[in-house]
Amino acid sequence: MNDNASSHPYRAGFVAVIGRPNVGKSTLVNALVGSKISIVSSRPQTTRHRMLGIASFPEGQLVLVDTPGIHAKQSRAMNRHMNRAARGAVSDVHASVLVVEAGRWHSDDTLAYQALKDSDVPVLLAINKIDKLKDKDALLPFIKEVTDGRAFDSVHLISALKGKGTAHLVKALLAHMPESEPLYDEDEITDKSQRFLAGELVREQLMQRLGDELPYSATVEIEKFEVDGALLRIGAVIWLEREGQKAIVIGKGGQQLKAISAAARIGMEKLFGAKVFLETWCRVRDGWSDDEAALRRFGYND
Numbered sequence: 001m002n003d004n005a006s007s008h009p010y011r012a013g014f015v016a017v018i019g020r021p022n023v024g025k026s027t028l029v030n031a032l033v034g035s036k037i038s039i040v041s042s043r044p045q046t047t048r049h050r051m052l053g054i055a056s057f058p059e060g061q062l063v064l065v066d067t068p069g070i071h072a073k074q075s076r077a078m079n080r081h082m083n084r085a086a087r088g089a090v091s092d093v094h095a096s097v098l099v100v101e102a103g104r105w106h107s108d109d110t111l112a113y114q115a116l117k118d119s120d121v122p123v124l125l126a127i128n129k130i131d132k133l134k135d136k137d138a139l140l141p142f143i144k145e146v147t148d149g150r151a152f153d154s155v156h157l158i159s160a161l162k163g164k165g166t167a168h169l170v171k172a173l174l175a176h177m178p179e180s181e182p183l184y185d186e187d188e189i190t191d192k193s194q195r196f197l198a199g200e201l202v203r204e205q206l207m208q209r210l211g212d213e214l215p216y217s218a219t220v221e222i223e224k225f226e227v228d229g230a231l232l233r234i235g236a237v238i239w240l241e242r243e244g245q246k247a248i249v250i251g252k253g254g255q256q257l258k259a260i261s262a263a264a265r266i267g268m269e270k271l272f273g274a275k276v277f278l279e280t281w282c283r284v285r286d287g288w289s290d291d292e293a294a295l296r297r298f299g300y301n302d
């Protein structure tokens with residue numbers, strides 16, 4: 001068994017990070033892992049897949065299961081997939097973190113809480129975005145409101161964005177993990193391939209730059225991922241649902257697509273520690289986000 005300096009046993013296990021869309025789950029996972037493995041945008045429902053973030057500390061290892069936000073609207077196949085991925089993550093973990101936004105409790109928070117309570121593992125509450133609250137005195141009544149009639153193992157006030165309060169949350173989570181050898185090498189940060197992460201980095205730029213003009217259904221497929229000496233040659237296809245959406249993504253004189261590619265390439269170079277040559281194209285396939293077979297082709301497997 002791997003003992004640290006103070007001879008506490010090394011602990012390692014799985015933690016589900018659950019919450020409604022846009023509360024900061026991916027930002028929290030990235031903060032704990034120390035690298036940007038999960039994409040972030042101000043648009044709700046950015047995270048579509050369940051992915052593992054591996055956070056290693058001298059005292060132990062947390063394998064964080066980042067999930068799509070749980071929400072009540074399930075009309076499209078894509079949304080049904082996202083809810084299934086989030087609920088599936090709750091089984092087989094040692095603890096869960098329910099992430100909520102400071103000052104606001106939403107009916108979808110109740111839905112997420114209920115999914116956790118049915119799971120029989122310790123639930124820690126992380127009240128995120130405390131940096132946004134002008135009136136810190138409002139926190140006490142909020143804590144009282146959200147904990148009234150709901151059982152949490154502990155409550156943590158955090159700012160995932162600024163890294164505030166996260167050390168305390170890590171300590172509390174590690175205490176719930178079983179004694180174990182590390183589950184992953186300490187230099188591993190995710191279970192997803194570089195190919196997958198490359199696609200997500202392009203999608204992040206689409207979400208961030210195009211905001212509400214962008215159809216929610218846009219997705220990215222990596223057609224080429226080749227190692228060429230010290231260079232990575234990556235080819236990305238942006239899939240859209242209608243011809244008219246292409247003009248939005250490409251922009252005047254191709255400027256928008258150029259900016260998307262440039263920013264995604266910088267993100268890839270940072271994450272992969274290698275020079276990247278990135279090519280991007282737009283293609284159209286009608287109605288794919290409500291088509292279960294197309295979803296599987298684009299990697300939305302349960």
Ligand SMILES: Nc1nc2c(ncn2[C@@H]2O[C@H](COP(=O)(O)OP(=O)(O)OP(=O)(O)O)[C@@H](O)[C@H]2O)c(=O)[nH]1
Pocket residue numbers: 019020021022023024025026027028039040041042043044045046047048067068069070128129130131132158159160161162
């Ligand atoms: N001010 C502030 N903003 C935050 C904090 N954490 C996250 N955000 C912002 O909230 C937005 C949503 O963050 P995400 O991490 O994508 O949220 P998510 O819960 O993973 O969202 P989904 O993928 O939609 O489920 C982004 O604009 C983040 O920068 C925080 O601690 N403080």
